[in-house]
Amino acid sequence: MPRSRSRSRSRSRSPEIQRELPYSAKPIAEVDYFQKSDEFRIWLKDEKHKYFDELTGDKARSYFRKFVKAWNRGKVSKSLYAGVDASQIIARSQTAYKWSFASKGSAHDSKAIQAARAEVGAATYGGSGSSGPSRSRHDDDDDDDAPGPRRQVGPTLPSTSDLAYAREIEAENRDADRKNKRKRDNRDARDRVEDAVGPKEVGREGMLEKKRARREEDKNFREGKEDAGLEVDERTLLGGGDSFRDAIARRDQNKQKFQGKREEQAALARERTSGARNKEKQTMDFLQQLAKERFG
Structure with a gap:
């Protein structure tokens, strides 16, 4: 009986071809779940017609794996590769819930909210307030090639809280210097007194000296108390x-x-x-x- 041999071929997964992404964006991985949250929310709403707040944690992770594949293959909208300004995202477009106060807001309120978002974006990312693409773990070595404005690096003017903290530290230092100077003055005064009258008695001699001084004070007090009194005649005391x-x-x-x-x-x-x-x-x-x- 002929012997049959099963030949198994070793299958090796061919690595994915590195594609050039729009706007020189970098590939991402599953560890960029939080850094690419804004782009992921927009892609989830536009491509899958789902809202992030309606998904469970496991379901959101599953969709994010699909988003990573689409991103690395260049199948995501080019606007996402250019970067998402978090301050320009309308909150009501990211959730299916309809807030009751949203329909009551006026144009003035909308402008105020938009200005606040722009201010937060400018304080966070610098420049004109656009956030640019989110940084991932692959951007650590290629900061110069990342598109869009980045955070300002270098010395900046101190904030109000920093100035207040510096004033508090300066006041505490002045108080400490004043206390140290008072202690030095007291110590110098004691040294001058000891130089003039001699060192203070310590130990057994000091205790005996204190006892003698106390006995002398008690004796003077008793003698003064015995001599004290007012001498008046009997007529003044009894009247008449x-x-x-x-x-x-x-x-x-x-x-x-x-x-x-x-x-x-x-x-x-x-x-x-x-x-x-x-x-x-x-x-x-x-x-x-x-x-x-x-x-x-």
Whole structure:
């Protein structure tokens, strides 16, 4: 029986031909998922008629692999190779959701939004605000050949936050220098005092010196307390003499005067009360007489 041999041919994948892309753009890979997100969103909407925010993560990655192949084969719109200005992309064109406030916006609001986008683009990419093509991992070695404007490289003017931070650092340095100078002055003053009166006692001798000084202070305090006092005679302490009798007389006179005023006020109050009662009685008598005349 003839022996059959299965011959297997080794198949090797032929590398894709490197095509020259429009605007000297560079090939991309799947790792450029975030760097080419703007171009991918536009391609997804125009070619696949899908919105990025409606896809799951796995589905978006799957479509991005197709986008990479189309990009490297030169089958993507030439405008995408030229670069996408993120500030010029209309937000409502990138999602199927219709915002309620979008239809209420005026022309003035649209111009303000457009100006804000242009300002953000200018601050991000420099120049006139156009972002140019997004940078990928293949652009690291060929920065000079990348089309479109790039970020400005080199020294720039400090921002407001940088100036404020520099002022804070300068103020902190001044405070630190002032504290150090005060410490040096105090140390120099102590050195001058020690040079004049000698070094301060330390250790056991210093403790004994403090105790002696404290005992001396306590002794002086006790002696001063014993000698303190005011010497007055008995007449001044117990009272008496003409001045005492005069004070008693003035007190009685003031008391009588106060009682007289109270009696006068009470009499006036009684008089006013009596007058009010008489007036009220006359009024009641008049009303009773009037009622008798009318009703019998």
